Structure formats: C-alpha cells, structure tokens
Amino acid sequence: MGEIRNCPSCGEFFNYVGIRDVCYKCAQKEEEMYQIVYRFLRKRENRAATVDRIVEATGVDRELLYKWVRKGRLHPAVFPNLGYPCDNCGRLTTQGKLCERCTEELKTDLRTYEAAKEFRENVQKNERATYLADKGKHAKEN
CATH class of the missing domain: 1.20.5 (Single alpha-helices involved in coiled-coils or other helix-helix interfaces)
Incomplete structure (x- = not known):
C-alpha cells in the first residue's frame, strides 16, 4: 500500500509506492530530459562534457543530473566528468556520500x-x- 505525498517538483499529490519520488507527470518530464541528456552524451565529442556544459547545452536541471548519476542511470565510467556533490565539501564524487x-x-x-x-x-x-x-x-x- 502506498502513501499520499506531495510531488517535490510540482506540489501535486501522488501515490508514493517507493518507485518514483515525483508524480507521474513530473516523472515523464524527467524521462524526456534524460533522453535529451543521453542523446547529447552519446555523441563522441560530448562524452567528456562537464556538468556545467551539459546544463548549458541541454537546459536540464543540475540536480537532475546528480540524481541520475547517484541512481546509476549515467555512469561516470562512460562519462568521466560526471558526478554529484560530496555531502561534506561539495566536490564532485562518483560513489558514496563523501x-x-x-x-x-x-x-x-x-x-x-x-x-x-x-x-x-x-x-x-x-x-x-x-x-x-x-x-x-x-x-x-x-
């Protein structure tokens, strides 16, 4: 049985069952943005793009990029300049919280x-x- 939560992106109520942390509409928007970012990164000349460059070129939110790296949807082994901020100092990391x-x-x-x-x-x-x-x-x- 799920629980009713507010979507952190749009504020709408949704039934949280542990799979997505946003509502269905926002999840669809995130997936569209992911596809844009992934198509951008698949090009050989963009594989070493930094987070700033990806944000600039695709318009995706920086936090979404970090979320995808944390969840393993974008792999730093394939895209070496990707990561997410260390919980302590803010430097980019690719595993764990620090x-x-x-x-x-x-x-x-x-x-x-x-x-x-x-x-x-x-x-x-x-x-x-x-x-x-x-x-x-x-x-x-x-």
Missing part, C-alpha cells in the same frame, strides 16, 4: 581518535597498577 579526500580525512581522524583512546586507556591502567603497587608497599611497612 569524496575521496573527505573519506581519507575521516579515516585519519578515526585512526587518531582510536590511538588517543588507546593511549588514555593505557595511562589509566598504568596509573591503577602503580597505585595498587604503592598501596601494597605501604601495607607491608605497617
């Missing part, structure tokens, strides 16, 4: 955090061991 640079920065930060956490745990363990050893010496002296 670009390579942001992914590496995140990995570095996690490694640093884990190393610091391990260091703190070792310091605490050594302090406890020293405290217990000192406490044992004092007990023997008394």
Whole structure:
C-alpha cells in the first residue's frame, strides 16, 4: 500500500509506492530530459562534457543530473566528468556520500581518535597498577 505525498517538483499529490519520488507527470518530464541528456552524451565529442556544459547545452536541471548519476542511470565510467556533490565539501564524487579526500580525512581522524583512546586507556591502567603497587608497599611497612 502506498502513501499520499506531495510531488517535490510540482506540489501535486501522488501515490508514493517507493518507485518514483515525483508524480507521474513530473516523472515523464524527467524521462524526456534524460533522453535529451543521453542523446547529447552519446555523441563522441560530448562524452567528456562537464556538468556545467551539459546544463548549458541541454537546459536540464543540475540536480537532475546528480540524481541520475547517484541512481546509476549515467555512469561516470562512460562519462568521466560526471558526478554529484560530496555531502561534506561539495566536490564532485562518483560513489558514496563523501569524496575521496573527505573519506581519507575521516579515516585519519578515526585512526587518531582510536590511538588517543588507546593511549588514555593505557595511562589509566598504568596509573591503577602503580597505585595498587604503592598501596601494597605501604601495607607491608605497617
């Protein structure tokens, strides 16, 4: 069973069943735009076109291009200058939500955090061991 939603493009109500995120009319318009973009990109001289060039030549909305790349309808392997913005910095990426640079920065930060956490745990363990050893010496002296 679907749910009633407002189309984010035109505002009309439509029955959302998980297939399309827009109403039928807007989906048809998107498909027409996709065909225009795909015909443009199929030409050998346009295969390396940038997002800006595609928007300029076809009139398609930049967000639609990003959506098609995310969903795998336009493949960066075939069209190398296509991508969508990284959720963190906005640079174009072709997979996941973060670009390579942001992914590496995140990995570095996690490694640093884990190393610091391990260091703190070792310091605490050594302090406890020293405290217990000192406490044992004092007990023997008394």
